[in-house]
Amino acid sequence: MVVRDFEMDRLPFPLAVVVQGIYTIKTGRHVFYYEDQEKGPRSPETDRDSQSLEDVQRPYYAPVVTRDALQKIVGVARECSNGKHCVADWNARVHLAVLDLALHNPSFTERICFMNCNTAQLQPESLVPSWPHLTEYQLTSKMVDFVVCLRFDNDDDLECMRDILLESNPQSLSINQTLHDRLIAAPIALSIFTKRPDQTWDEAQLQISVWVAAQFKRLNQLVQCRWGGEWRKHAYDFLPFIIIDGHEWSFLAASLNGIGQTVICRKIMFSDTMTESGVQQILAVLHWIAVWVQRTYRRWFYESVLDMAMPGDGHY
Template identity: 35%
Template structure:
């Protein structure tokens, strides 16, 4: 038997090895590595079966890399079926250089998406808060209020909280700054917005943010330790038995997906981390609004009053989307996510208006829809306005930072300013729209 094996090995011809450049032998589909194929042994030697050909990931990696480069060549092809839940592709291991190149390519895709979304009949255009010429009056008024007061730190503390602050300057040097110019920072106007966090609460947020930054924590760490705490301080008054019995609430919604009926066809599937919403059950002025919403949403996609079919949000109208990113990362992607949600929200409101048989509420009455982008310490205000089929996303206004005490109080005050706008402007307008859309649709069905 040993002689037979030796005879078989001597009969094997050396395989020809192609002379390829290094990059061709690794990446080229047409120049796959050729393997030496041995002539199988005689039939009477079953234990010498031909070696199995091992699959390699090189050609597949090259194909995936090429797909990444071409992924934005056609938005319709890439996102043609928006109703399909996105799933990860089967992946293959890339080399370090390939992974690095793929990451760079993916990082630029949000800008390409935003640019391409301005080319369609229904489109998104990016604007900047510094360009006030085309800004609606209501958004311009809010901008002026922020620039003249909040962004300077003026009136960010309620006057009723002043006695507490007079005893805590030893906690942090920033409290000494606040008390040195108390007339500038404290005001009764601020008390009308809501409760001012105590110095202990502000210090907890400051230290939590420093901990997250110091340990380079992921988004989930920032979200649970810092962002959720600020939202709670601003929008939840902790009273036993009453904490959640309020009209304006917030919740984490990272699993909520946009409906294809409202999402811009050219936009990718995007989600956001938090949202501020309205709970009609706690509107004491309109106790029947919950029933009206139920009747109206029975005629809407997925029986939802919103742009998402998320079960927890079917009957509680959205007001403000919030996206979270780590410090210095994903700014373009966050802008794309919030822009996609705000545009879809504008489309929903536009369609509800179109259901009204006669002249009813107009988007001009509210002027804009707000959103927030949080990157590490920095909280940034964005807003959407609509002109015809074009939605303009206004961005680049930082309203505060969790890297200092004053910035924390600026953020809380701004969140309460937004809540005031939701309660006094958006909700009364939306209730009228819901009422008109419901009754006009019912009258049309009965004719």
């Protein structure tokens, strides 16, 4: 594993767009909160054919939420922090509520979904051999807490996915790096990990990085099955993930370098759950990433994995 800073001039363009949007939201300069939203929410432009990062400098409306909802999250987060609650409490009482506010709305529910997956384990064959030896405990313990996935309800899409799975590896009938029931036919786009208080940052980063490296391996298997020797032209450039450490939410991303090593871009701590405005910024970043999932990643998955045109245009 190689760890480095986010360097805008070295990032794949789709990742540069996502990162620039996160930095913009982090400053608060272009996020309009609930009291300013007279006309309702408006999505940012993240079309992969955009020619400039200026597209993400436009004013961006975060999801519309009530002040009561924000105050409740802040209050419960403080209770969890002051009471030194376990990760399970944070996930059930704070993080699930944040994800629900950000993602469970008509803009996304037909195309993406999120779920708790803290019992999902890696398939042994999806592990990358070059990674450090992992103990049995590490392999059977929690890998991540939540995932945001592409949603496929169309019978033709599901049939195409089944055919690809049979071709790529008949022994592994999952589109992902895990055989967790709910994730077999729901391609993961974003993984979220809640760090334990007794974990170091390096330990948390290693754990989710193993998960993401296995995801890269599985995606590349699927793309190779579809495109053969030209698969590298169709492989995706990066996979995003989030690590939550107490109140703080941080964005990271993984990519593969020319020799197949996993490269992790160091965290961007974009907000926290200590204030109402902090929670609203988290909602805005999640909403921003969800737009990328719905429009850019979903289009790539249709074209490069399923080898078919994406229904609709991905806009909403």
